[in-house]
Amino acid sequence: MTAATTGTVLVTGATGAVGGRLVRRLVAGGSQVRALVRNPERVPALAEAGAEPVLGDLHDVPSLEAALAGVDRAFLLLETDAGRSFSQAAARAIGLRQIVVLSATAAADPAYDNPMFRKHVLGERHVRGSGVPWVFLRPGAFASLALHWAPALLGDGIVRVPHPELAVPLIDPRDIADVAAVVLTSPIRDWVGRAVPLSGPEVLTLPRRAEILSSELGRPLRVVGVPEEQWVALAARGIGEEYARALAGVERYFTEHPPKALPTVQEITGSPARGFRTWVRDHAGAFGIGESVPAPS
Numbered sequence: 001m002t003a004a005t006t007g008t009v010l011v012t013g014a015t016g017a018v019g020g021r022l023v024r025r026l027v028a029g030g031s032q033v034r035a036l037v038r039n040p041e042r043v044p045a046l047a048e049a050g051a052e053p054v055l056g057d058l059h060d061v062p063s064l065e066a067a068l069a070g071v072d073r074a075f076l077l078l079e080t081d082a083g084r085s086f087s088q089a090a091a092r093a094i095g096l097r098q099i100v101v102l103s104a105t106a107a108a109d110p111a112y113d114n115p116m117f118r119k120h121v122l123g124e125r126h127v128r129g130s131g132v133p134w135v136f137l138r139p140g141a142f143a144s145l146a147l148h149w150a151p152a153l154l155g156d157g158i159v160r161v162p163h164p165e166l167a168v169p170l171i172d173p174r175d176i177a178d179v180a181a182v183v184l185t186s187p188i189r190d191w192v193g194r195a196v197p198l199s200g201p202e203v204l205t206l207p208r209r210a211e212i213l214s215s216e217l218g219r220p221l222r223v224v225g226v227p228e229e230q231w232v233a234l235a236a237r238g239i240g241e242e243y244a245r246a247l248a249g250v251e252r253y254f255t256e257h258p259p260k261a262l263p264t265v266q267e268i269t270g271s272p273a274r275g276f277r278t279w280v281r282d283h284a285g286a287f288g289i290g291e292s293v294p295a296p297s
Contacts, residue, residue, distance in 0.1 A: 007072020007095070008032045009184055012058060012086070014051065015042050017144060018102060021177035022075060022184075023051050029185055036067050064089035073098040073184050082122035087130040096132050098188050100180055103136045105197055105259065112253055115246040124195075135183055135191045139198040140259055143170040143279040146213060149221070150287045151238070153213065157220040160234060161206055163251045164225035169200040169261040170209075172274035179268050199262040201273040209276065216280045217287060228252070 009026055013019035014035035026033045027050035035051040036058075037043060046053040056063035058079040064086055068074065076086055076099055083101070090096055106117040107124050120138075127134050152159045179198060183191050204212075206223045214221040226234075228248050235244035265273035 007097070008034050008052075008070055010034045010036060010067055010071045010074040011051070012036045012075060013077030013102070014046060014053075015039075016077065017142075017173035018177045018180070019075065019077060021174050022180050023049055025177060025181040026184065027051060029181065031185060034067065034071060036064075058083075059085050061085045061089050065092060068093040068096055071096055073100070073188075075099075075180055075184060076101045076123075076127065078102065078119050078123040080119070082119045083126045084122075087126040090127075090130040090132050093132070098135065098184075098192070099127055099130070099132050100135045100137065100183050100191075101127050102176065102180070103138050103195075105138045105140045105199075106250070106253075107136065107138060108195070108197070109257075114249045114253065115242065116250050117253075133188060133192040135193075136195040137176060137180060137183070137198060138195055139171045139176050140200070141168045141170050141254075143172050143200065143274075143276050144283070145170070146209065146276075146280065147286060148239070149210075149213060153217060153219045153221055153287055154289065157222065159206070159210055159221060159223045160226045160231060161223055161251075162226065162228040162231040162248045163255045164206055164223055166251050166255045167203050167205040168254055168259050169203045170276050170279070171198055171200040171265075172276075172279045175200075175265045175269070175273050178271070179265060182268050196264060196268070197262055198264050199259065199273070201261055201265075201275055203259070203261050204276055212277050213280055216277060217284060217289060219289065 009031050011019050011023050014023050014037055023033055023035050033051040035046045035053050036056045037053055038057050043053040054067045056067045059081050068089055103124055104120040107120040124136055149159050210221040210223050232244045232248055
């Protein structure tokens, strides 16, 4: 990958599954990368990776203004304020020519009101209002959501779900990072004003997801449907009621509006999108078999 600009790229969420890989891809391609990080303990690892770490907070406008000083392009991970603070800082940033936003397919249907959708709908609106040329990456459900099933793998082998008929093409976060790297190193005119839907390579039913996890991790796992309210009560013990209700609503929406597998990852990166089985194999240790269970990222 050859960088198309000598300007600095700011990466927010630089230690996450998408942002961390994006930092490495950009550095490997010759880009100057500034990595926004909130935790000072993460600074040495980012510096070792070849990035310029900068301390800041996505809810703090002054720290974002400092992080954006001299930046040519930026990759934005939306936080709870839906990019409001970042967009305010970006509107005053001199020389900022492009914002690539990690949004979601849900933003394509802003009429559906759900807390998990709202962040992306509002985030896109805020970035549009900044006046800086934008690109919205709209992936579907992440493969890493499978980590929510770790307790079942470690327990009775039963995944209780509110919408057992749900079938979606899970996307590997690494593919999102690879797409973002292409966009951030291509001529801006090629991407300005585009909303890019992204997905995994195949639509998977929930039972098929369970089969893959079971075969790769060597634990029995099956899916059982339960009433939505019962599921919310069960899930709230681990993820909180607000998030559980929002997640149930998202799954209900995509059950009623089945998504398709899209070719955009391969079209943009030149490589096939990674399948769910590949993600599971590469992250088997994250399921905590024999250890404590990690939180999904």
